[in-house]
Amino acid sequence: MNMSSYESLTTGSAVSLVKKLGLFAESETLSSREIGDGNLNYVFHIKGKEKSVIVKQALPYAKVVGESWPLTLERADIENRALRLQGKFAPDYTPKVYYSDKDLAITIMEDLSHLEIARTGFINGEDYPLIAQHTGEFIARTLYSTSDFAMGPQEKKKLQNTFCNPELCDITEGLVFTDPFFDAETNDFEEGLRPDAEKLWQDSNLKLHTAQLKRLFLTSGDALLHGDLHTGSIFASETETKIIDPEFAFYGPFGFDIAHFTANLFMNALSREDSRREPLYAHIVTVWDVFNREFTRLWKENNTEAFAKTEGYLEWLLADIFEQAAGFMGLEMIRRTIGLAHVKDLDGIEDEAARLQAKQRSLAIGARFVKERHQFTSADQLVSAFQEGLQ
Ligand SMILES: Nc1ncnc2c1ncn2[C@@H]1O[C@H](COP(=O)(O)OP(=O)(O)O)[C@@H](O)[C@H]1O
Numbered sequence: 001m002n003m004s005s006y007e008s009l010t011t012g013s014a015v016s017l018v019k020k021l022g023l024f025a026e027s028e029t030l031s032s033r034e035i036g037d038g039n040l041n042y043v044f045h046i047k048g049k050e051k052s053v054i055v056k057q058a059l060p061y062a063k064v065v066g067e068s069w070p071l072t073l074e075r076a077d078i079e080n081r082a083l084r085l086q087g088k089f090a091p092d093y094t095p096k097v098y099y100s101d102k103d104l105a106i107t108i109m110e111d112l113s114h115l116e117i118a119r120t121g122f123i124n125g126e127d128y129p130l131i132a133q134h135t136g137e138f139i140a141r142t143l144y145s146t147s148d149f150a151m152g153p154q155e156k157k158k159l160q161n162t163f164c165n166p167e168l169c170d171i172t173e174g175l176v177f178t179d180p181f182f183d184a185e186t187n188d189f190e191e192g193l194r195p196d197a198e199k200l201w202q203d204s205n206l207k208l209h210t211a212q213l214k215r216l217f218l219t220s221g222d223a224l225l226h227g228d229l230h231t232g233s234i235f236a237s238e239t240e241t242k243i244i245d246p247e248f249a250f251y252g253p254f255g256f257d258i259a260h261f262t263a264n265l266f267m268n269a270l271s272r273e274d275s276r277r278e279p280l281y282a283h284i285v286t287v288w289d290v291f292n293r294e295f296t297r298l299w300k301e302n303n304t305e306a307f308a309k310t311e312g313y314l315e316w317l318l319a320d321i322f323e324q325a326a327g328f329m330g331l332e333m334i335r336r337t338i339g340l341a342h343v344k345d346l347d348g349i350e351d352e353a354a355r356l357q358a359k360q361r362s363l364a365i366g367a368r369f370v371k372e373r374h375q376f377t378s379a380d381q382l383v384s385a386f387q388e389g390l391q
């Protein structure tokens, strides 16, 4: 990467760029707005008379913290290459990439503004009937297709080498797998939650299980993960689903992405009245059904592994993925409650007592998922455990 040619875009220079690239005519009048609401990057929405595009640019630091937290620009290249691969394996669920520039750390992609960020929609009471079906297919296809089973170990290792992503993994290793379990400076929670946080910090059994899951994250290289598949990374409508923002992509454990999706559904459920939780429970069951079915279909259709037909191997693997995912799910719930990066589903609960109760439940249910992950064998059991946590 040539740092000397990097400059951060403005609404004006983003317009000049898309015209220079020939995406719009020089003479066309374009509107340009910075719409990024994520933690890390600039996102410009550029609109002409008949079409529009998104220009996403990485900053040399984490936007949420500022220049005191320098962060590699390489993440834009990772995101661009991950989007292109995901577009190959799951085209229906991935935005089209029109252009990318490694030095400027930009990706120009399809404008998905006709859809809504699923987290926002869920908070506003939307249910998105197809989101679990689509997300389950996306996860199964992108993971299976980049695994040893589909690619063979040689080709897979070559691809794996190009998705090392140490700095973004370091963020996850710190913010998800470490800091929430200690009295760390990055943690962020209201004083009312302190006794619950301290209880977690003193729970050596929880720490042991977290250490085991962290090791899995550090050492497993099953497949190319999205790496940050929460409901804020999903655009949705009644009929469409698109997964954005794979800058945390790297080779990691099979269970990670599905765990983050389901954890974020559970956290939205915590913010809803009981009578409105059912569609989210159904999504959790569906995403697992679809993932298992699609993974199995791909396994049978294309498998380079000599043991592929060995009785019990696929069933053992799916059970193992489920068990690890139950643990990762619990960790995501805990970190989104007391760690640095929260979710609007919980933070946005206006009534203080209700907000505190929802967060206490998130911590307790999350801790149970982590510690008892070996005991869960189906999504229905996860939903039942969640419901017990509401009593
Ligand atoms: N392809 C797109 N089409 C329309 N809006 C987008 C697109 N990509 C991102 N956005 C908007 O920008 C916001 C931040 O994008 P995201 O990729 O999540 O950034 P970050 O990496 O900073 O989290 C999204 O929540 C969405 O509102």
Ligand SMILES: CSC[C@H]1O[C@H](OP(=O)(O)O)[C@H](O)[C@@H]1O
Residues within 6 Å of the ligand: 038, 039, 040, 062, 064, 171, 172, 175, 228, 232, 233, 245, 340, 341
């Ligand atoms: C300092 S990055 C914190 C947090 O932000 C990322 O999420 P987002 O998609 O909202 O940018 C990721 O989950 C990181 O853990």
